[in-house]
Amino acid sequence: MNERPELFVGGRWVSSKGTERAAVRNPATGAYVGSAALASPADVDDAVAAARDSFDSGVWADAAPERRAEVLHKAADLLEKRAPELARSITGELGCPIWFSEAAHVPNPIRHLRYYADMARDFPYDERRTDGANTSVVTQEPVGVVAAVTPWNGPLSTPTLKTAPALAAGCSVVLKPPPETPLTVYALADALAEAGLPEGVLSIVPGGREASAHLVAHPEVDKIAFTGSSAAGKKIMAVAADRIARVTLELGGKSAAIICDDADLDAVIPKLLPMALMVNGQACIAQTRVLVPRHREAEIVDALADALRGQKVGDPADRETRIGPMVSERQRDRVAGYVTTGRSEGARVVTGGERLDLPPELAGGWFVPPTLLAGVDNAMRVAQEEIFGPVLAVIAYEGDEEAVRIANDSRYGLSGSVWSAAEDRALAIARRIRTGMVSLNGRPQAFGTPFGGYKESGVGREMGPEGFRAYLETKSIATG
Known part of the structure; x- marks a missing residue:
């Protein structure tokens, strides 16, 4: 059994302030697999507050790119050591064939962590531009607090696809996985915490629609990264428009x-x-x-x-x-x-x-x-x-x-x-x-090419350099 009675809020395991739990059953048999506490709006508030405090303190945002790379690489190593266990866990809660869990659902998150670790270290954050008379430095800075809302069909891969570039860029992240598959994703919390990610930088708060809505509407969230239906994406886009929050939306397809x-x-x-x-x-x-x-x-x-x-x-x-x-x-x-x-x-x-x-x-x-x-x-x-x-x-x-x-x-x-x-x-x-x-x-x-769509299939791109730049803001500084 995989029991997760606590939430991962601000880098610590805490009891939920709500009472709801998600009972997970094996889709192939209906047998009980485990359960996870679900986040209440108050838990989401705590997670966002931890993310905001950590970001504003600069404990991660101002860390050297080499340090961010080191943490992500170590987290990838730790996940890799647990690969067989993680594949079984994903198959148990999602129902996808074990060979696919082993070939894609586990290796891809590890690969994403390593790819963005290297990008964090090697990315040209500053560029000097001149018109002959004036000179500016164009610099890239982390976008801030990121709300990552993920679906059930990629229990570990989709959360990592958002969390890895966001952390590599120096952002703080509140990850909201769904109640259908809330178990395996906590391995990401375990790995990053053991790898040395500072407290406050990452929270994982599984929840349903109420928790999602509360998170994306939170005034302290600077960027929303969402994968899910086009109908939900439209609602998120409308909410984000009220405060001009940045969005990356990976939506439906046909x-x-x-x-x-x-x-x-x-x-x-x-x-x-x-x-x-x-x-x-x-x-x-x-x-x-x-x-x-x-x-x-x-x-x-x-x-x-x-x-x-x-x-x-x-x-x-x-x-x-x-x-x-x-x-x-x-x-x-x-x-x-x-x-x-x-x-x-x-x-x-x-x-x-x-x-x-x-x-x-x-x-x-x-x-x-x-x-x-x-x-x-x-x-x-x-x-x-x-x-x-x-x-x-x-x-x-x-x-x-x-x-x-x-x-x-x-x-x-x-x-x-x-x-x-x-x-x-x-x-x-x-x-x-x-x-x-x-x-x-x-x-x-x-690997490294952009992932995303036209029309109602989304806004923005994930993976590759495009997925990294999605978590950066551009600033121009006139220097002379």
């Missing part, structure tokens, strides 16, 4: 995978499915709209259906499992509801869509089978709304022009992919898609 008429399906499908089904389909960058040439529609639908039927669904602790459960019963019912909606709109359920026949030990789990919807029109809800589950929608097109038009016919613009035997053609199409990230033929993005 990404299109464009399969060109010259694509080799034997090469495409094994690479496309992991991009569509990661975290059991619960990923904002999932490639869930599959755009196919009309004259190859039947062929591609058959191939995708066969591949989906071959995905092993079951216990995420089993290394052979490809698809685990949804994070909660509510999420399971939401995804199943979208399949029903697709049918009512005229889509055809080719495979999936029904409750699974699972062994008795998984009968209490929240599973949705990999589902393929064919005959989808891009105006349907299942093509326009983020389902956040293992549901793919096949949409037919006539020619590259229509493929680009359909891909762009979305309020989202987070990710996407183009699949073609001709690299120049794939690149030309990718340049025309209004989205923040595109993969050619399933290639992964290079």
